[in-house]
Amino acid sequence: MSTFDLVVYILFLIFVAKLQFVSCRGSFSSDPSNQQQLDKVLDLPGQSFNVSFASYSGYVTTNKESGRALFYWFFESVVDPSSKPLVLWLNGGPGCSSVAFGLAEEIGPFHIEKDGKSLYLNPYSWNEVANILFLDSPVGVGFSYSNTSSDLLSNGDERTAAENLEFLLQWFDRFPQYKENDFYITGESYAGHYVPQLSQAIVRHNHNTGEKVINLKGFMVGNALTDDFHDHLGRFEFMWSVGLISDQTFKRLNIVCDFESFIHSSELCEKVQDIAEEEMGDIDLYSIYTPPCKANFSRPNHPQSGKRKFGILRIAYDPCTEEHSTVYFNLPEVQRALHVQDKSPSFKWETCSDLVSDNWKDSPRSVLKVYRELLRSGLRIWIFSGDTDAVIPVASTRYSIDSLKLPTVGPWRAWYDDGQVGGWTQEYDGLTFVTVRGAGHEVALHKPKQALTLFKSFLSGNSMPKLDLFSDS
Structure with missing residues (x-):
């Protein structure tokens, strides 16, 4: 040769x-079980500490024809994940990332330092008591994408619910060890639509297949967009009652915006809201008593709910966490570690997508009809509300709950955390309402300890804690 x-x-x-x-x-x-191992996060940049739990991230294709794929990040429970419930967390917008907010700012185990490169452990992470699954939904949000660019211009409630269901069905095939675990859905803000709509889709799917394909036990939403009329009514009332707006603007808002859509409001309603914005000055509507981030950081023009221009803030620590997340999740080494789909040169990550928000299609004026259906299904349903939020304030949520006309089974009372009033609660036939004192729109961001107490009570199905009286004897 x-x-x-x-x-x-x-x-x-x-x-x-x-x-x-x-x-x-x-x-x-x-092979789904093998894909699970491929999704395991092995070396997360900026993590200088050891943890006792595993995490997985990657993609689930929800539509092969269009090439739509949703990104997830899953964290096993700190202790005995096989016996703990599985909880899905969804953020809203529409167009905001669950990784950006729920994970990196609120209930996730890893939060981001000021340098945008290092991580620290969240002592009040919800994976202390459950397995937590974060999903960026729909396509165009966070790391989720579509190979068909027009898909980003045609998102809406109906398709989001259908594809979130498809995601779950495939995710359970990839992680079959969690199929029998109790499953719950949680979220906040515009997830006030996503969470009950997905719950409804699951209940109907289980009914149509004749078996409990997904072991859904209940859902919980916070500061949730629920009913446009009641949400506007309560929002304007709250802003006026705490002195943010004038009498005249309060009256004009009620006249012009009362029956408007939160997502597709009229030009006239927008103009009156612009007047209200000027009267309120440089504050954060999501947490009206905390200072705004003064860093040179421009946030996409929507707040998880509605279309106002206010940033997300923190109490007691760095108010610019969103800026740090933007730095961290755009690092190529972070994207590689999270198995983000290869892009050239890298995937441009944003906390929220204006493209998705501005082109949102169907958004029903109310999801109360969904609640009425699900209240008959035996699910555990909780709604919570931070009481310093002026976007979807306590008053809005109370109006929506009152309209359901549910019998009260536990009267309005204070609940306690370490001997201090953590908020207030009322129990209805089929639904529990909880407020969190001093918390803004992102309850777990501002009151992480109290939020974990709330989460534990929800999972256990127990009432919120009462004051424990101790004697010296």
């Missing part, structure tokens, strides 16, 4: 070996 023939033969063998490797890897990836 000549030298030339030998070289050709060797190259042929290398080519065949590569084909076999690609073939093996492809079949390995297509």
